[in-house]
Each structure stands twice: as structure tokens, then as C-alpha cells.
Amino acid sequence: MTDNRPPRRRSASFPPEVLAEIHRAADQGVYEIRGFGAKRYLPTFDDLVFLGASVSRYPLEGYREKCETNITIGTRFAKKPIELKIPITIAGMSFGSLGAKAKEALGKAATEMGTSTTTGDGGMTEEERQSSKTLVYQVLPSRYGMNPDDLRRGDAIEVVVGQGAKPGGGGMLLGQKITKRVADMRTLPEGIDQRSASRHPDWTGPDDLAIKIKELREITDWEKPIYVKIGATRTSYDVALAVKAGADVVVLDGMQGGTGATQDVFIEHVGIPTLPAVRLAVNALKELGMHREVQLIVSGGIRTGADVAKAMALGADAVSIGTAALVAMGCNKAVHIEDYHALGTEPGYCHHCHTGLCPVGITTQEPELEARLAPEHGARLLKNYLTTMVLEAQTLARACGKSHLLNLEPEDLVALTMEAAAMAGVPLAGTDWIPGRGAT
Amino acid sequence: MTVIDLSKTSLRDLNQRLHDLNGADRNNEWRITNPSGEHAIAVGLNAPTNVQIDGPVGYYCGGMNKEAMITINGHCGWGVGENIMSGFIRVKGNASESAGASGRGGMIVIEGDASSRCGISMKGVDIVVTGSVGHMSAFLAQKGHLVVGGDVGPDLGASIYEAVIYVQGKVNGLGTDCIEKDMTPEHRKNLARLLQEAGVDMNPAGFRRYGSARKLYHFNVDHADAY
Ligand code: SF4
Numbered sequence: 001m002t003d004n005r006p007p008r009r010r011s012a013s014f015p016p017e018v019l020a021e022i023h024r025a026a027d028q029g030v031y032e033i034r035g036f037g038a039k040r041y042l043p044t045f046d047d048l049v050f051l052g053a054s055v056s057r058y059p060l061e062g063y064r065e066k067c068e069t070n071i072t073i074g075t076r077f078a079k080k081p082i083e084l085k086i087p088i089t090i091a092g093m094s095f096g097s098l099g100a101k102a103k104e105a106l107g108k109a110a111t112e113m114g115t116s117t118t119t120g121d122g123g124m125t126e127e128e129r130q131s132s133k134t135l136v137y138q139v140l141p142s143r144y145g146m147n148p149d150d151l152r153r154g155d156a157i158e159v160v161v162g163q164g165a166k167p168g169g170g171g172m173l174l175g176q177k178i179t180k181r182v183a184d185m186r187t188l189p190e191g192i193d194q195r196s197a198s199r200h201p202d203w204t205g206p207d208d209l210a211i212k213i214k215e216l217r218e219i220t221d222w223e224k225p226i227y228v229k230i231g232a233t234r235t236s237y238d239v240a241l242a243v244k245a246g247a248d249v250v251v252l253d254g255m256q257g258g259t260g261a262t263q264d265v266f267i268e269h270v271g272i273p274t275l276p277a278v279r280l281a282v283n284a285l286k287e288l289g290m291h292r293e294v295q296l297i298v299s300g301g302i303r304t305g306a307d308v309a310k311a312m313a314l315g316a317d318a319v320s321i322g323t324a325a326l327v328a329m330g331c332n333k334a335v336h337i338e339d340y341h342a343l344g345t346e347p348g349y350c351h352h353c354h355t356g357l358c359p360v361g362i363t364t365q366e367p368e369l370e371a372r373l374a375p376e377h378g379a380r381l382l383k384n385y386l387t388t389m390v391l392e393a394q395t396l397a398r399a400c401g402k403s404h405l406l407n408l409e410p411e412d413l414v415a416l417t418m419e420a421a422a423m424a425g426v427p428l429a430g431t432d433w434i435p436g437r438g439a440t
Numbered sequence: 441m442t443v444i445d446l447s448k449t450s451l452r453d454l455n456q457r458l459h460d461l462n463g464a465d466r467n468n469e470w471r472i473t474n475p476s477g478e479h480a481i482a483v484g485l486n487a488p489t490n491v492q493i494d495g496p497v498g499y500y501c502g503g504m505n506k507e508a509m510i511t512i513n514g515h516c517g518w519g520v521g522e523n524i525m526s527g528f529i530r531v532k533g534n535a536s537e538s539a540g541a542s543g544r545g546g547m548i549v550i551e552g553d554a555s556s557r558c559g560i561s562m563k564g565v566d567i568v569v570t571g572s573v574g575h576m577s578a579f580l581a582q583k584g585h586l587v588v589g590g591d592v593g594p595d596l597g598a599s600i601y602e603a604v605i606y607v608q609g610k611v612n613g614l615g616t617d618c619i620e621k622d623m624t625p626e627h628r629k630n631l632a633r634l635l636q637e638a639g640v641d642m643n644p645a646g647f648r649r650y651g652s653a654r655k656l657y658h659f660n661v662d663h664a665d666a667y
Contacts, residue, residue, distance in 0.1 A: 147525065201542050219483050
């Protein structure tokens, strides 16, 4: 018998995920809070490709000629700049959001690779200080666990103004993750929902920030590089103001940057992608004559050596990874599948860091779950991943004839889409056209 | 007594000398003249030394102090004693915004008025202000005590956690989740101790106590209009 009914039609405005979210909102009367980063489609570094060497330029031999990867961070004012062997650093992630073992694993891997790791909202743990040769100490709006001894024990200081996943918003840690140790470090009652401040308590604008930076330098005797971390929004102005305020380093986090817990509406609808943000930041530094004087570290959706090379070709001095480091250590891996199911998700789709029930033992304070991540093993996985990224970035740089990753340049890149060309400020492939600038 | 004239010595040299204190020097007396509103004077001290500053200071004087006793004979700018860990800071004058911000221990006494956000996100410091404080004082205050001899501006103690506020004068409005609480004999005793430690001659009997209603400790949709 023929079925004459018209085919079922999916609504473009109300696809199943939108319907489900409306139903959830109607049931619960509150926004969705989740971890991870933006899930929507965004223009990314994948929309750029390198122009490998040919007749007009010659490449370096893949297995024979060196392509250096070392960088020096904090050369502007600090008495003790940081020397890193690779231009990939580990971004700030809080103890509280992550378990102490995960923090330790990050530190071990970073140390073995000759790079830095970073504290987070909630202060410095002994485990991460011990395991990290180079540790960046964050000064956040909440000032949880903030302590001058740790400030002096840090190798650099990062004043966090904002973060790519939630520029303009503060941190969030739900009660189920506030164990006694986390609560004590933050001077908060155990088990409460903790919502960090979005503004610093003792400064408000760029002129104040300059004085704040001066204070931090005075306390640490001008030894430590001072970073200013911003979420990517009004990037040109923010970078210029951070430089004017006296930053040694600008850390720029695009909207693909991850989070332990934030409102979904914030993650998906605030900020600009990393791709245009890098170009805006580099332009701002160049206009001030500060490109390479003030180092630029870019984060937010960096996943591969290709992303590293492309960010550096656009003018970044280094990149920073957060989510990708956790993925390397097992986040979203198809193990303990029943625990993903208990959270109502599947490996590959998990964003449940906020629950404290991380199936792979990374973003949890539960001893049983934490035991799933041995710091040595996590560090080994992350080290392998970082090594791979470096090899990939070197491969691309050599193909472009570059003997150092820092020698990559925008001229090595073209864009596959008009939007990427406009955002990155490189020509659309096959043309000499950069949208917004007219033909050259 | 070591006297440092800040019109002749750089701020860097001063702070470095204070950071380098060791041995018997740690307990020495220091006097700083001509501060002229300079920022970040005597920050990051880490020894039980006495520092007297004669004149007005700028932002963050005594920031992150540990152990030192700092007396400011003049007014001070933003964030005096921010993130203080221990020790004592006395301001013989008025304080600007965010006095004692995020302080984790020790005591700050302001013998005058303090501007807005006094004691913002305090985490264990005791702050005693003999005069009045501005709006949003003790905002996000987590632990410690804020004692105000005079009046307080609007939104006192918004989103306060476990800190305790004592006010003698008029309260011009409480912030979200901040309520007046009973002044029990135990609290009166606690306040008397704070006033005595501060060297402030006020009668605890005239003070009222404020603290957290603890209604916002867990997000509840029925409280959404409180945010
Ligand atoms: S696997 Fe763990 S770290 Fe990864 S998204 Fe899920 S809860 Fe977060």
C-alpha cells in the first residue's frame, strides 16, 4: 500500500535540539550550565592553508634541517623572562574544576616538554607547584587562595581580566565539586554553589590596571613577567590598553576557549572566534610598535600542530591549550561508557565537567573517579600529544622554508572561505583579495 | 629608626630594602617621609617590622602585607591593605575605594571614613572604620569582620558569605542576601575584642549585626529576581 502522507519536515528554526532546550528550560526554569567550549560552527584555522615552498621559495629538509621551537616570554620589563622549549603552553584551569591529580599530570607533562603550566581560580596546589618547573600564577577577580608567598613562588603572573568562554563573566563551580579542600582554599563554606566575581575587587579600568601591575611588580621585585589575559571581544582596544598598562605578555582567549562550568548561552553567544582575534591583536601590537616586544599567547580551540603554526604565522608568539590537553588525557574517550550514560551523554559529546562526575577522572573531586587518572599516565599521554603537535607545526614550517616557528608569516597563508579571508586578513585562495581591503 | 625620604629615594629602592630585611633588621622601625600619594608603598612586606608613613599614599599601600605593622599618617588611595595576610595597618585619615579588598588575615583600622566597596571580597581580615563607609561595602565578603562606627552607604553586604558586619550608625540599604541578625552577648563580646584590638574607644552596645541569609548559596529559580 502506498503511503501518501507528505514526508516529515524538520523545522529550520526549531530543529530537535532547539525544541529539547525549550522543553528543558520550561521544566527547570533556569539556563543550562555546562563545561567544555562553544559547540556551534565557527570559522577556524581549518579555513586557512599554507602555501608550501616551490620555485619562488625553497623548503627545508624534513628530517635533516632544524626548525627551532624555543621562545622567550616576558622580555619587556621582567628581570627574569621565561624560556620555553616549545611555543605551546598549558592554560589556566582551576583546582576545584580539575582534580589535584589532573593538575599534577599537566605540570609533569609541561615540565618534560619544557613548557609552562598555569594555576587557576582557587589558588596554587602544592602538587602543581612541585610538578611544574615553570608555573604561571593567576591573579583572578575572585582572588580565591590568593597569597603573596605563592605569587613569589610563581614564575610569571597572569592577571586574568577575562576568558574566551565567558568574557565579561565570572567563574562558576557548583556545590557538588566544593569539597573541604577546595572550600578551604577558597575560604568558602563546603558544598555551596560558588560564583566567582567578574570584576576585580580593587581596580576597574586601564589606568587602575597599570597601578595594579605596578604593585605586583613591586611585590615580586620586578622579577616576574606579567601577563594580562583577555577574552576576545573588543580585541584591538583591549590589547592596546593591556600594553599601555604595562603588560609583558598578552594572553588572548578566543570564544572556542573551554570552561569548567558556565551558562551555555554565554559560551555560545559572547565573544569572537580566535581566528579574527589573533589578527586584531597582532595589528594592535604592530600599531604600537610592540609586536614581539610584548609577547602574544593565543588560546581558544587550538587542537593540532596546524593550528599552532597558523596562529604563529598570523603573528602569535605562542599558543596555549586547555580543552585539548584534557582530551589528550582522556576527556571524551570511549572508556567507562556506563558513566557517560549515567550523565545522559556519550563519549564524544560530553560537556559535563560541571557535575563533578567526570567519567575519566579529570574534572572531579571524587576519589574513586580521580583514581582513574594516574598522574604519570596522564602526563605521558599529554607529552605524546604535545610532541605530535610540535612535529606537525615543524613539518609545516619547514615546508614553508622556515628554520624557526616564529619565522612563519601571514604571507605563508591563504584562506579557503571569504569569511576566513576577511577575519584572518589573508587572501582568498587563488586571488589576491582580502575582503574588506579591496584588491591589492 | 631608619628614615627614608621618598622625594630622594625611589619607590623601588624603598620596597627592595623592606623586602630584604633579615635578622635583627626585621624588627626595626622605619619612617617614610614625603610619600606624596605614591602608589604601592610598602607592599609585599614579610617581616614584623614597624613602618610609619608620614603623608598621603596612593593605591595599594601595604598590599599583601604579612606581619608588618604599618601606620599611615594621612589619607590613602584605593585598595589599602589589599589581600593583607597578617599584621596591622592603621590609617590616620580617610581611605578611598576597596579598602582591605580580599584581605585574608590581620587587621586594618581606618580612623576616618572609607569610600565604597570597603572590605569587598574580604576573606578573613578584620576591618574597623571609625567613620562611615560607602556603597557596596563588604560585597561578596567571605570571612572576617567589618566594623563601622559611622553610617554605611547602599547595598551593604551584597552576596555576603560568612563574614560578619557590625554597624553603629545608619544603614542606607542592605544588599542581596544580607540581613540584620541578633546581637547576642557572644557577638557583643566579639565586637568588644575587635574594638580593643583596633584601639578604638566605642561602646559595643550601640552596634547592630549583619550577615548572610544564606539563601543564595545554592541557585534556586525562585530566587532569580534577587540577582
Ligand atoms: S569527559 Fe570529563 S573532562 Fe571531558 S567533558 Fe566530560 S566531564 Fe568534562
